[in-house]
Amino acid sequence: MSTTITRDTATPALARIYDQIAPGRRKALMGVLGRQTEKEYRAWFRSRNADSPNKEGFPRSNFWSKRIANATAYDPAKTTDTKAVVVISDPAIKAKVYGGSWGAKEAKNLAIPLRGEVYGVFPRAGTxxxxxxxxxxxxxxxxxxxxSGEGKETVYWWRLQRRVTVAADARALPPKSRVQNALSARALAFFFRPKAGGVS
Incomplete structure (x- = not known):
């Protein structure tokens, strides 16, 4: 005589997942995915800093690792049952993503530094x-x-231009597949976290 014991572990697990994604109950999941998205974007921007050397050899401004990464944040106030919002609050990211052409706003022309000593410095600063x-x-x-200077002693500090054109950077944002894979893994961890004492 043989005895077969069948334990249904799939149904409770599926029921638990459904309970967490049923309409009106998804906000917690959206919050988890929003925080993970912030983490992925910040990690990507910090990695971009290492592979984006200054072409002119000027002092590094750490544009990606500090300026853009620090401007990237999950906004819990905008989390709903169907969405989570991650905001990059620095407008400079738009130029990197879409490219474009810009002119000076507060001066007649754009001053492009030609030497490291004046990188990030405006001519009117009097440096x-x-x-x-x-x-x-x-x-x-x-x-x-x-x-400054005359004749052979002339030193050129800035080039004045009417406009500057920036090409779109295809790697400005992390690849969608990278983000989607991270979010899928995080969602699974959320669904199957321990019932008590677990960390979501």
Whole structure:
């Protein structure tokens, strides 16, 4: 005589998952996924800092790891039963994602630094004494330069341009597959977390 004991573990597990994703009960899951999304985006931006060296050899501004990563945050106030919102509050990310062309807002022209000593410094700050304007003879987008000294002692500090064009960066945001895989894993961990004393 043989005895077979069948234990149904699937049905309770599925019922538990359904209970957590039933209409009106999904906000906790959305919150977990929102926090995971913030984590994935910040990790991506910090990794971009390492693979985005300054082309001119200027001092690093840590644009990705500090400026953009620190501006990325999950907003729990906007979490609903159907969505979680992660905001990148720095407008500079738009230029990286979409690219575009921009002109100066508070000055007549854009000042593009040519030397590391003035990287991140505006000409009007007075850092370089005796600045003079050297006009461009070619016309076009470049208006001229801001320089100091005379003759062979001339040092060019900034190039003045009417506009600057930035190409879209295909790697500005993390790959969708990377984020989706992380969220799927986090959702499974949420569904099958211990009933008591577990961490969601």
């Amino acid at each position: 370089i004494p005796g600045l003079r304007f050297v006009p461009s003879q070619r016309g076009g987008n470049t208006v001229g330069w801001l320089a």
